[in-house]
Amino acid sequence: MTNSTIDRILDAAEVEFAAHGFVETSLRTITTKAKVNLAAVNYHFGSKKGLIQAVTDRFLRPLTQHLHNQLSAYEKQPVQEPSKQQELQVLFTILAHSCQHVAQKNHHSLAVFARLINMAYSQSQGHLRKHLTHQYGASFLYFMKLLRQYMPAMTNEQFFWRFHYLLGTLVFALSSSEALLAICEREYDESRRIDQIMSDLVLVLASAAQAPMIGDQPS
Amino acid sequence: MTNSTIDRILDAAEVEFAAHGFVETSLRTITTKAKVNLAAVNYHFGSKKGLIQAVTDRFLRPLTQHLHNQLSAYEKQPVQEPSKQQELQVLFTILAHSCQHVAQKNHHSLAVFARLINMAYSQSQGHLRKHLTHQYGASFLYFMKLLRQYMPAMTNEQFFWRFHYLLGTLVFALSSSEALLAICEREYDESRRIDQIMSDLVLVLASAAQAPMIGDQPS
DNA sequence: TATTGTTTTAAACATACGTTTAAAACTACC
């Protein structure tokens, strides 16, 4: 196994990045946990930045690919038109399943994903935002296009903001899920599963997407 | 003016913390921008941790106090019972106004606030979470109590999750508002104001709060 | 003015980090 070292580094880095972020985790803690020499990171990945890119690539590629496949299957299927709420739920469920799909093989990838998004929208990190949209943006734009169909009354600008509100809900849920699960278990001694949370989240997202605009009278 | 140095440090620290986070900003950049000697931070605040605490205290105290006052005024006023949606909007508007109130005097405080919340829910930072809830939790618990009234059909556990979904929406909107405003202005050459965004956000939050539960049929 | 207490300053300190180096160990192939 020639890539045993590489994989051990990636696995350890993912865990640490998910728990403490990119800058807060040092190469020394990563290489120690991976039982690998310190210099191995620079040898195999060139730099710490290269390692971060490799870690994120490892799940972003399958995630976007899975999402793209599911969306294109959804688009091809005959429109059933049951209700806007249900149709939105289907769409968000596809997104949730794509997330769960990569999370299955790669346990802490969603927390890293959330950190990445947070960072990308951190003003003064426009380069990261540009890189992500250029490299992986296609699938998400695809998702936005389909979502847009169910929010036709909005202007592009209004939709832009709405979409990012929803993104915020998802990102926070993903990045905080570990802590929230722990709190929930302690406070209500009832343990929820990720998929329960996801399916509840889908309902919230679908409803939030349909919220009235300013000036509209709520029905 | 004996606290001129202290204020200059706090102002500079707030800007840098908002833009780059707590760990990514060094005391040297803060003291340089504040035109103050490096050692001044340790002299006046003891340590970097002390400075962070001072920066966050400066807006958390007025924020929670304002929120508490508004909520208690709301509770005392006769119940008008127009609709659940409108009542929820009032409640979230109070929260939004409290945020805007501190943001007026302290321009980057909300971005710092968002970073703080994100950090607090970052598992392995239970101490920060505990500190925040112990020091400033009362007002937010008050808010949750009032919010709970309009979501009676949920169990405590369900409400817990719903609340944190909403918190996520708010936190992401606050922390990313600067970047989103810049993107929006560039893409749609239309500039939105914070208060427009806030009032739209209130509608989204109110709708998300009323999303059906799993198993419920959407009306 | 002399004295006391507070604040500011420049310099140094200790530590942690990412990275580089050059030798060693290992692997594969002739």
Place this chain on the structure above:
DNA sequence: GGTAGTTTTAAACGTATGTTTAAAACAATA
């Protein structure tokens, strides 16, 4: 079995960070 290419290793390097120190500057009081 020897050789070329690859990987691993221990050590060092340079830099940046938070903190401390001790002297200097300042302020207030008697």
